[in-house]
Amino acid sequence: MWGAIVGDFVGSIYEHANLKGHTLPLIGPTSHYTDDTVLTVATAQALLKDQNFIEAYQDWGHRYRNCGFSSNFENWLSMDGLYECQSPGNGAAMRVAPIGWLCNSEGEVKTMANRSAEPTHHHPDAIRAAQAAALAIFYARQGMPREMIRERLSKQFRYNLNEDLDRLHREYEFTSVAKWSVPHAIQIALDSRSFSDCMRLGLYIGGDTDTICAIAGSIAEVLYPNQIPAELKSHARHYIEKWAPEMIPVISKFELRKPILINTN
Numbered sequence: 540m541w542g543a544i545v546g547d548f549v550g551s552i553y554e555h556a557n558l559k560g561h562t563l564p565l566i567g568p569t570s571h572y573t574d575d576t577v578l579t580v581a582t583a584q585a586l587l588k589d590q591n592f593i594e595a596y597q598d599w600g601h602r603y604r605n606c607g608f609s610s611n612f613e614n615w616l617s618m619d620g621l622y623e624c625q626s627p628g629n630g631a632a633m634r635v636a637p638i639g640w641l642c643n644s645e646g647e648v649k650t651m652a653n654r655s656a657e658p659t660h661h662h663p664d665a666i667r668a669a670q671a672a673a674l675a676i677f678y679a680r681q682g683m684p685r686e687m688i689r690e691r692l693s694k695q696f697r698y699n700l701n702e703d704l705d706r707l708h709r710e711y712e713f714t715s716v717a718k719w720s721v722p723h724a725i726q727i728a729l730d731s732r733s734f735s736d737c738m739r740l741g742l743y744i745g746g747d748t749d750t751i752c753a754i755a756g757s758i759a760e761v762l763y764p765n766q767i768p769a770e771l772k773s774h775a776r777h778y779i780e781k782w783a784p785e786m787i788p789v790i791s792k793f794e795l796r797k798p799i800l801i802n803t804n
């Protein structure tokens with residue numbers, strides 16, 4: 540899950556900066572975690588403790604009220620989870636990485652991704668995006684060649700995973716709608732040549748950069764095992780140790796529990 544966390548840090552300073560490019564610094568003094576990290580940790584906790592997703596998202600959501608939640612999520616938090624939230628946004632996909640890691644079959648990945656999405660994103664596009672992001676991790680864990688991952692996800696979810704990234708660089712604008720952002724995040728992971736290159740592609744296309752880089756980073760972490768650059772990971776770890784130390788035991792427990800990768804691409 541460090542791939543998702545580091546991606547969130549990388550994208551955090553560009554989300555509303557209206558700045559795109561392939562040579563932007565991946566990390567800076569103001570890089571920070573946002574809701575993507577907080578709720579990914581919450582998903583990990585739910586799986587590790589066999590806890591209800593609603594409880595986990597309420598628990599972590601209330602602890603980090605200022606980390607950049609959407610207004611829909613804010614409403615859901617304020618109403619203790621009783622608000623029926625049908626958001627089509629990418630918020631369910633951004634927190635799903637631990638499911639791709641810890642579930643043991645394609646069916647289980649889809650069921651759990653659905654279950655984790657439903658409390659706050661009860662919309663078919665948001666649920667499908669969460670399933671697609673989690674499946675990308677699951678497939679990559681199995682050592683599935685990335686072109687096969689691309690083909691399977693394209694067919695299953697009717698996503699275009701062969702977009703022209705130069706066109707996106709020129710034309711793509713901020714959106715947090717799942718069907719207009721999650722496919723691009725999956726594509727840049729599959730198109731990339733290294734973890735850093737994946738992050739650079741995320742900043743190149745722009746948009747909802749923290750979430751795009753978090754989702755792409757969570758997949759790239761599997762495609763390039765143990766290749767998250769040390770300076771990126773240590774910035775994220777030190778920042779979390781200082782400002783959100785209670786996340787560390789959950790992350791550490793998850794890292795110990797996650798399966799060893801079978802193969803690499």
Ligand SMILES: [Mg+2]
Nearest residue numbers: 573574575749
């Ligand atoms: Mg965010």
